[in-house]
Amino acid sequence: MPHSFLVIDDSKLHHQMYRLIFSRGKLAGSTVHFASNGREGYGMLVAHPELKLVLLDLNMPEMNGLELLERRRAEALHPHIPIVLVTTESSAEDEARGRSAGAWEYLRKPFQPADVEGLVARALERSAPAA
Amino acid sequence: MPVEEAQRRTALLGFADAMDVRADIDTTMAPGPELHLLTFSLDREEFGIPVTQVREVIRVADITRVPQAPAHVRGVANLRGRILAVVELRSRLGLAAAELTPRSRVIVVEVRERVLGLLVDAVSQVTKVPEASVAPAPEEVLSMDADYVTGVARWQSRLIILLDLEKALLPTE
Amino acid sequence: MTGENPFGELLQEYVVECLPLAEQVADAFVELERRWRDGDPADEGLAALPGPLHTIKGNSAMMGLAPMREVAHALEDACGLVARHPERRGDAAAALLVAGGELLVDLVRQASTEMDPSPATQFVERVRHWETAHPIPLAETQPERRRTDRRGAAERVSAGKADSVVRVDFRRLDALLEVLGEGLIQHSALAEAYRGFVRRTGACDELDQLDQAVVALEKTLKRLESTLMETRLLPLATAFGRFPRMVRDTAEATGKRVRLVQTGMETPLDKAVLDRLSEPLLHLVSNAIVHGMEPVDARRRAGKPDEGTVRLDAAPQAGRVVIRVSDDGRGLDEQAIRKKAEALGQELRPDDVVPLRSLIFLPGLSTAERVSTLAGRGVGLDVVANAIHALGGTIDVETAAGKGTTFILSLPVTLAIVRSLIVEVDQERFAVPLAHVAETVRAEPEAIREINHRGVTQWRGGLIHVADGGALLGTGGGQASRRFYVVMAAGPKRRALLVDRLVGHQDVVVKGLDPALGRPDVVSGTTILGDGRVACIVDAVRILEGGRRAG
Numbered sequence: 001m002p003h004s005f006l007v008i009d010d011s012k013l014h015h016q017m018y019r020l021i022f023s024r025g026k027l028a029g030s031t032v033h034f035a036s037n038g039r040e041g042y043g044m045l046v047a048h049p050e051l052k053l054v055l056l057d058l059n060m061p062e063m064n065g066l067e068l069l070e071r072r073r074a075e076a077l078h079p080h081i082p083i084v085l086v087t088t089e090s091s092a093e094d095e096a097r098g099r100s101a102g103a104w105e106y107l108r109k110p111f112q113p114a115d116v117e118g119l120v121a122r123a124l125e126r127s128a129p130a131a
Numbered sequence: 132m133p134v135e136e137a138q139r140r141t142a143l144l145g146f147a148d149a150m151d152v153r154a155d156i157d158t159t160m161a162p163g164p165e166l167h168l169l170t171f172s173l174d175r176e177e178f179g180i181p182v183t184q185v186r187e188v189i190r191v192a193d194i195t196r197v198p199q200a201p202a203h204v205r206g207v208a209n210l211r212g213r214i215l216a217v218v219e220l221r222s223r224l225g226l227a228a229a230e231l232t233p234r235s236r237v238i239v240v241e242v243r244e245r246v247l248g249l250l251v252d253a254v255s256q257v258t259k260v261p262e263a264s265v266a267p268a269p270e271e272v273l274s275m276d277a278d279y280v281t282g283v284a285r286w287q288s289r290l291i292i293l294l295d296l297e298k299a300l301l302p303t304e
Numbered sequence: 305m306t307g308e309n310p311f312g313e314l315l316q317e318y319v320v321e322c323l324p325l326a327e328q329v330a331d332a333f334v335e336l337e338r339r340w341r342d343g344d345p346a347d348e349g350l351a352a353l354p355g356p357l358h359t360i361k362g363n364s365a366m367m368g369l370a371p372m373r374e375v376a377h378a379l380e381d382a383c384g385l386v387a388r389h390p391e392r393r394g395d396a397a398a399a400l401l402v403a404g405g406e407l408l409v410d411l412v413r414q415a416s417t418e419m420d421p422s423p424a425t426q427f428v429e430r431v432r433h434w435e436t437a438h439p440i441p442l443a444e445t446q447p448e449r450r451r452t453d454r455r456g457a458a459e460r461v462s463a464g465k466a467d468s469v470v471r472v473d474f475r476r477l478d479a480l481l482e483v484l485g486e487g488l489i490q491h492s493a494l495a496e497a498y499r500g501f502v503r504r505t506g507a508c509d510e511l512d513q514l515d516q517a518v519v520a521l522e523k524t525l526k527r528l529e530s531t532l533m534e535t536r537l538l539p540l541a542t543a544f545g546r547f548p549r550m551v552r553d554t555a556e557a558t559g560k561r562v563r564l565v566q567t568g569m570e571t572p573l574d575k576a577v578l579d580r581l582s583e584p585l586l587h588l589v590s591n592a593i594v595h596g597m598e599p600v601d602a603r604r605r606a607g608k609p610d611e612g613t614v615r616l617d618a619a620p621q622a623g624r625v626v627i628r629v630s631d632d633g634r635g636l637d638e639q640a641i642r643k644k645a646e647a648l649g650q651e652l653r654p655d656d657v658v659p660l661r662s663l664i665f666l667p668g669l670s671t672a673e674r675v676s677t678l679a680g681r682g683v684g685l686d687v688v689a690n691a692i693h694a695l696g697g698t699i700d701v702e703t704a705a706g707k708g709t710t711f712i713l714s715l716p717v718t719l720a721i722v723r724s725l726i727v728e729v730d731q732e733r734f735a736v737p738l739a740h741v742a743e744t745v746r747a748e749p750e751a752i753r754e755i756n757h758r759g760v761t762q763w764r765g766g767l768i769h770v771a772d773g774g775a776l777l778g779t780g781g782g783q784a785s786r787r788f789y790v791v792m793a794a795g796p797k798r799r800a801l802l803v804d805r806l807v808g809h810q811d812v813v814v815k816g817l818d819p820a821l822g823r824p825d826v827v828s829g830t831t832i833l834g835d836g837r838v839a840c841i842v843d844a845v846r847i848l849e850g851g852r853r854a855g
Contacts, residue, residue, distance in 0.1 A: 013321040013363050017311050059358060088362045110365040113310050195838040196732065197817075198778040199824035207818065207830055207838050214830050214838060216818035247820060300820075 003124070004031045004050050008041030008068070009057035009086070018055065021113045027120060038063025042071060051081050053123040055107070055116070058087040058098075069101035082123045086111075165259045166284070170291055171238060171251040174226050178251075179258070179284065179291040186239045186246065188254050191231055205250055208237065215239065217248035218300060224279075242296045258291070260284045265293065309368035312417060318367050319415050320471060325356040326412045327545055329379070330405030334548050337398035338563065345390050353383045360408065371424035372411045378431040379404045385435060400434055403427070406549070474575060477536055484532055488525055488811075494518060496835055537572035537717070540618050540627075543582040544569060547589060551614060554593045561600055561611040562593050568618035571625055577715060584691040588629045588711050589614060591685075596633035596709055606706065608632065625717055630710035636703040722814055724841070726807040726833065727790060729773035730781030733839040735812050735831055736801070740844035742793040744806055749784070761800055763791060768798040776801065776826055776847070777840075794848040801842075814841060 007018045015034050022030045033048060035041035037060050045054065058065040065085050072078070082104035087094070095106055105119060168179035169188075194206040194217050203223040208215045217237055222228060234253040239246065265282040279298035284291040332353055339346040357380045364372035382401060386393050407427055411419070495518050502511060548564050555562035573581070597612040604610065617628045692699045697715040716739065724735035725744065745763075760767045770789065774781045789800040812831035817824070828843035 011321060011359060011363060013314065013317050014366070016314050016317050017366060020311060020314070059355070061355075088358065088365065109362045110368070193837045195830070195840065196778070197821050197824060197830070197840055198776075198826050200821045204820055204822075207821070209832050209838050214815045214818065214832070216820040218820065245819075247818075 002029045002031050003052045003120075004033065004048060005120075006033045006035065006041065006044055006048065006051050006054045008035045008038065008044075008054065008060070008065070010036050010060040011057070012036075014057070018116075021116050024113065026117050037061060038065065038068040042068055045072065045077060045081070049078055049081070051078075052127060053120055054081060054083040056083050056085055056103075058085055058090075066098065066101055069098065069103055073102045080127065082126060084119055164262045166262055166265070166293075168258050168260055168284075168291065168293070169238065169254070170256065170258050170289075171236070171249075171254045173221055173224065173252050174229070177255070177289060177291050179260070179293050180238075180240065180296055182257055184240045184242055184296055186241050189237050189239060189248075191235045191237055191250065194250075208248060210239065210248075215246065215248045217250050220249045220251055220299075223299060240296060240300075242300055245301070247300055258286070260286045260291065268292065309417070311367055314367070315415055315417075318363060318369070319412060322360050322363055322372075322412045322415075323409070325360055326405070326409045329353060329356050329360075330402070330409050331545065331548055333398070333401040333405040334552055336393075337395075337402055337552075340393050340398055341395070345393060347387075350383060350387050354380055357383065360412070367415075368417075369411075369415060369419070371419050371421055372408065372415070374424045374428050375404060375408050375411060378428045379408065381435070382431050396434065396437075400431065402549075402552075404431070472535070474536075477532070481529075481532055481536075484525070484529055488529065491518075491522055491525055492810075492833070493835070495522070533574070534572075536574050536576070538575050538578055539570045539572055540578070540625075541569035543578045544585070544616065547586075547616065550586065551589065551593065554590055555597075558594055558597075559599060560593065560597050562597055562614055563611055564589075564614050564616065566616045569616075571618040571620055573625055573715065573717060577717070580691065581715065584688040585616075585627070585629065585713075587685075587688050589616065592629060592631040592633065592709070596631040596635075598634050602634075620717070621714070623717060625715050627713045627715065628710055629713070630708060632708040635705040635707050636701070636709050637705065638703075722812055722841070724810055724812045724831075725790065726810055726839065727773070727788075727801075727803040728805040728807055729777060729803050730779035730785070732777070732779045733807065733833060733837065734773075734777060734803075734827075734842050735810070735833075735839050736790060736792065736842045736844060738809065740792050740794055742791040742798060744788055744790050745800075746788055747786075749787075761789070763798065763800065766798075768800055770800040770802060771847070773801050773803045777842070792842075792844040792848060794845045797848040799848055812839075812841070 005022065007015060009015065009018075018032065018034075021027060022032045033044050033051075035044050039062050041054075041056065042063070045051070056065045056068060063071075065087075069083065069085070072083075079102075083102065084105045084107050085098045085103040086107045086109065088109045090098070090106065090108070098106065104123075107115060107119065166179075167182040169182050169185045170177055170179045172178070189210070192208060194208050196206040197204070200206065203219050205217045205219040208217055215237075219228075229252065232252065235250065236254045237248040237250055238254065239248050264286045265284045268280045268283045279295045281293045281295045284293060332349060336346050336349050339349065357376050361373050361376035361380065364370075364376060379401065382397070382404070386397050404427055407423060411424065498514060498518055502515075544566065547566065551562055551564040592614045593612075597614075598606070598608075600610050603612065613632050615628065615630045617630070619626055689699050692713055692715070697713055699714075700712045701709065702712065703709040722735075723738045725738055725741050727734055727736060743763075759770055761770050768791065772783055772786070773779070774783065774786075783802065785804045786802040787804060788806055789802050790806075791798055791800050810833065812833075814829045815831055816829055817827070824843075825846050826843055827840040828846065829841040830838050831841055833839050
């Protein structure tokens with residue numbers, strides 16, 4: 001059964017990259033949804049409770065990653081869905097803030113397909129017992 | 132007919148006889164690989180081009196002359212909305228000009244991604260010819276520049292001159 | 305680079321996303337420099353920069369493109385520094401940023417897996433050197449990385465990112481237009497067959513429905529055509545984005561102070577026209593700075609502001625686009641031009657009021673003795689005029705000594721479909737673009753014989769040359785059948801073309817000339833008429849420019 005994922009990033013290039021990553025190797029056959037900003041992404045999150053993982057870019061116009069996390073926490077939306085915050089660099093302070101807002105993990109750019117595969121594997125492991 | 136033509140014809144027939152002898156010797160061999168050709172005639176001689184280069188054969192409709200075009204380009208025609216340049220193969224091969232007849236046809240070919248029309252006297256049929264029946268054309272057989280003749284096929288009492296369309300059509304530009 | 309980047313195949317997408325961002329950043333730096341020179345700290349301009357730089361940095365890192373990543377990172381740091389230390393905003397900082405912006409654009413444009421790292425490394429060195437020129441207090445050496453509030457930024461520079469836009473290969477649009485063109489041709493054939501049928505059988509009620517259907521189909525096809533044509537339309541800004549930087553560089557190289565004002569850059573033009581427009585316009589703007597603009601001291605003496613202004617104003621006007629390139633410089637020296645024109649052999653009869661406009665575009669005419677490489681590599685205005693005419697456009701000039709010069713260009717919005725006059729010469733049909741037809745005149749056989757004998761004819765108070773259509777277009781017929789002459793126009797030139805019949809007006813889809821046809825210089829393309837026959841399109845511009853004479 002193919003798994004579903006959500007990518008929220010304002011870069012079209014990154015959409016393409018994720019598409020590549022999710023079409024090869026272990027992740028081939030996945031269903032991936034794409035959103036271009038926080039608002040759009042939030043709407044998709046609401047609509048897809050079956051998502052196994054969300055990859056969320058930090059810096060976006062119209063609701064950035066941190067704001068999305070905070071809204072999700074405030075509205076207690078799908079708390080079972082792990083959300084990974086994707087950033088170019090971050091200090092320990094940033095990371096702490098992200099996690100306290102509800103980010104399950106951090107992914108730093110530049111990343112490799114293997115990094116995403118690893119995150120997916122861990123996310124699936126995490127959700128399996130709860131099913 | 133002019134002297135050169137007569138000489139050419141004699142040489143051609145002599146060559147044909149030589150090929151006949153060879154064909155007799157070779158009847159015991161298996162057919163082997165074949166060339167799939169579209170054959171057409173110009174000036175009572177038969178030519179062949181690979182079927183893979185042929186897109187379609189159309190009747191000669193209006194060909195619009197284009198000012199200052201090279202001599203062997205007859206003009207352009209409307210191929211279902213696409214502009215097709217039509218090459219007068221006769222003049223390109225150094226043969227004398229001739230009138231259009233009801234049997235004249237334009238062969239639409241594709242060579243190296245270029246689509247062109249070849250104006251010919253008549254088109255016969257698609258023929259399968261064993262590769263073994265092809266021999267390189269001797270220099271004296273053809274008065275024209277032999278560069279675009281890849282060989283001559285002797286098959287079932289027909290003599291088919293094989294043309295390399297790339298060399299015949301494209302280097303002229 | 306160690307190992308192959310997993311996203312290597314996305315190199316084109318990388319350029320598509322990052323090049324517009326890099327260009328906007330580079331433009332913003334030029335703008336900052338100008339404002340800082342005016343004493344304006346330009347805070348909000350600075351605030352808009354980290355976003356796109358951050359994106360370029362992240363994208364470049366993902367793609368394994370180290371040079372771009374490093375330059376973007378260094379520029380981010382530099383921007384951060386001047387944001388926190390307004391006292392460092394000045395010429396040195398500006399020069400650094402502008403250079404960095406240019407470098408970033410070049411790097412992104414030439415993105416590939418094998419890149420020379422040295423330009424980037426050198427630039428980063430330069431930035432470090434500049435940063436440490438005035439040591440910053442220790443407490444502030446940690447640059448800010450968090451930008452959680454981007455909504456405060458005035459300008460959203462990140463226009464290249466995902467929105468409701470689709471990127472389509474231009475060739476697909478051309479292919480679509482070709483198919484539509486075929487549809488239009490087929491419709492013409494249908495309409496003609498229908499009319500023929502009605503003529504033979506007479507009108508009747510059932511045919512009314514058919515008539516409506518034919519008309520409706522044409523309306524729909526035309527609507528489809530104009531919608532499709534719109535997709536080919538790009539704003540002028542696409543081609544003129546680099547002008548501000550070019551003006552800055554040219555002004556600096558010639559020791560002048562010039563600013564560029566652009567209006568109407570959102571005006572749309574067909575990509576094909578735009579592509580061919582940038583170079584002539586570049587020459588005009590460059591000329592304005594190099595030749596038109598006086599140095600600062602001369603301007604002061606003339607009571608003008610130190611900084612000269614070059615304007616690029618564009619506006620749509622009844623199916624065309626009018627672009628004005630003007631400067632407030634010294635204006636054109638009319639006497640010098642006339643003298644030069646006479647020296648070049650241009651006959652100027654004393655009672656001839658030859659307008660400046662027809663002289664200035666003559667080949668070999670340049671009022672500056674020194675032809676510099678900056679002024680379009682010594683390209684004269686005649687080359688510019690030819691390029692504009694080739695687009696079916698017109699170019700005119702207005703000038704006032706000491707005040708400035710304005711070039712006025714009028715361009716068709718699109719190229720691919722051309723309203724034409726269909727003429728017949730010796731039973732062959734040709735299309736003459738209406739943009740190049742000044743008038744059609746019926747002439748009696750005696751008058752035409754007379755015309756032929758002299759090679760010129762009277763027209764609107766002047767004499768123009770005459771060419772026999774048959775001789776010019778090689779139709780081979782005699783001239784006894786000529787009944788009309790078509791006065792062709794390109795720029796200021798006029799020539800009458802003798803033809804047998806005027807068949808009518810038609811919108812023709814321009815199709816190119818197959819390379820097999822060689823390079824004719826009397827026809828510029830082909831088209832398919834309503835009856836399905838192919839007609840050549842007369843190249844009025846070439847014929848008039850080349851001064852071909854026949855008949």
